[in-house]
Amino acid sequence: MNDLRDTLDLAAGDGHPGTDPTADLARARAALTRRNRRRYSTGLAALALVAIGGVGVDLAVSGNAPATDPSGGTVTATGVRLVAKTFDATPYTFGLTPQGWSVQAQTPTAVTIVPDDGSVSTSENDFQGKLVIMFDANPLDGRKVERDGRSFWIGDSSGYTMMATPTLDGEPTGVVRIQFPNGAGWDEDSMLAFLGSVHVGDGAQQGVG
Amino acid sequence: MRAAERDAEFVHFTRTHRTDLVRMATILTAGDPASAEDLVQTTLTRLYLAWPRVRRAESRLAYARTSLTHVFVDETRRAHRRREAVMADPSRAERPVPVGLDFGERDAVHAAVRDLAPRQRAVVVLRHWLDLDVTETARILGVSPGTVKSQNSKALVHLRRALTPYVTITQEST
Numbered sequence: 001m002n003d004l005r006d007t008l009d010l011a012a013g014d015g016h017p018g019t020d021p022t023a024d025l026a027r028a029r030a031a032l033t034r035r036n037r038r039r040y041s042t043g044l045a046a047l048a049l050v051a052i053g054g055v056g057v058d059l060a061v062s063g064n065a066p067a068t069d070p071s072g073g074t075v076t077a078t079g080v081r082l083v084a085k086t087f088d089a090t091p092y093t094f095g096l097t098p099q100g101w102s103v104q105a106q107t108p109t110a111v112t113i114v115p116d117d118g119s120v121s122t123s124e125n126d127f128q129g130k131l132v133i134m135f136d137a138n139p140l141d142g143r144k145v146e147r148d149g150r151s152f153w154i155g156d157s158s159g160y161t162m163m164a165t166p167t168l169d170g171e172p173t174g175v176v177r178i179q180f181p182n183g184a185g186w187d188e189d190s191m192l193a194f195l196g197s198v199h200v201g202d203g204a205q206q207g208v209g
Numbered sequence: 210m211r212a213a214e215r216d217a218e219f220v221h222f223t224r225t226h227r228t229d230l231v232r233m234a235t236i237l238t239a240g241d242p243a244s245a246e247d248l249v250q251t252t253l254t255r256l257y258l259a260w261p262r263v264r265r266a267e268s269r270l271a272y273a274r275t276s277l278t279h280v281f282v283d284e285t286r287r288a289h290r291r292r293e294a295v296m297a298d299p300s301r302a303e304r305p306v307p308v309g310l311d312f313g314e315r316d317a318v319h320a321a322v323r324d325l326a327p328r329q330r331a332v333v334v335l336r337h338w339l340d341l342d343v344t345e346t347a348r349i350l351g352v353s354p355g356t357v358k359s360q361n362s363k364a365l366v367h368l369r370r371a372l373t374p375y376v377t378i379t380q381e382s383t
Contacts, residue, residue, distance in 0.1 A: 007318055014228070
């Protein structure tokens with residue numbers, strides 16, 4: 001006969017030794033990304049967002065468009081065209097703009113871009129279905145890719161893709177990242193090009209969270 | 210702290226102590242491997258999110274065990290309420306281990322633990338497997354020492370009845 005502790009110890013089993021912690025780390029990172037995004041949303045909701053509309057972005061989500069040189073024409077995305085057209089959402093400047101999408105709100109910490117077809121909420125505090133550009137000091141995590149001499153980190157969580165890259169020399173130090181819904185017609189290559197075209201200007205402030 | 214540093218420390222902790230947490234979760238879930246794994250995964254995720262606090266803890270494993278206990282109590286609360294509606298006192302669960310049947314001692318213990326309410330299971334694990342005192346057990350569970358004693362007493366009455374063929378539960382255990 002055993003005492004209770006020995007018996008419980010027997011009931012505990014061996015605990016499956018040797019389990020690779022990789023999956024635990026991946027789950028934990030994904031949870032951190034989700035929490036950061038929630039915190040960002042909450043923080044942004046606390047700010048007085050200034051909506052601006054019609055910042056020189058043309059309407060229409062289209063099918064695949066003809067590819068042309070990014071320096072002067074369009075970049076093909078799957079379902080959404082990125083137009084090589086600079087627009088200013090101070091303190092952020094974009095070298096490419098998604099055709100058929102417009103800036104809904106801009107703050108020193110973020111810019112929100114929405115489709116012009118009215119399919120998403122008009123509330124600036126609701127980020128479902130929207131493209132959000134953020135500036136912060138959060139860690140870079142996810143899958144790392146190189147493009148045009150820059151490093152980008154790509155993650156996916158709860159139906160959204162997050163891409164991030166350190167700001168360039170001469171820009172405020174930090175991380176610029178975008179968040180966009182999967183299935184909205186964006187493809188990875190085009191969105192990397194879009195993120196690479198984002199310039200962070202003086203006056204940008206890092207979001208908290 | 211930097212992400213790489215957090216990741217490295219988390220991986221080291223997981224590699225070192227995941228087994229300890231799975232074993233504790235196995236008792237808490239009365240031998241249900243899927244539920245035990247769920248508990249551990251949820252706990253590890255919570256630890257990662259709170260890693261700046263975890264790394265300051267005097268004992269990271271103790272912090273993790275406390276977190277695992279909270280996850281377990283949280284996630285079983287609804288089932289616990291349903292259970293309490295039909296069987297408030299586990300000593301009423303007349304489910305003696307059928308001596309001589311072909312399931313072993315481990316299964317018998319799991320069956321006996323399964324008849325305990327979640328908080329009673331937690332008390333048994335903390336008091337009798339981890340050898341924590343009443344005060345520390347009460348602190349982890351967020352209840353009074355009196356509640357721990359009461360829950361412990363009821364749990365042991367049941368375990369004594371259910372496990373008599375296998376285990377000696379002395380009066381001092383209470």
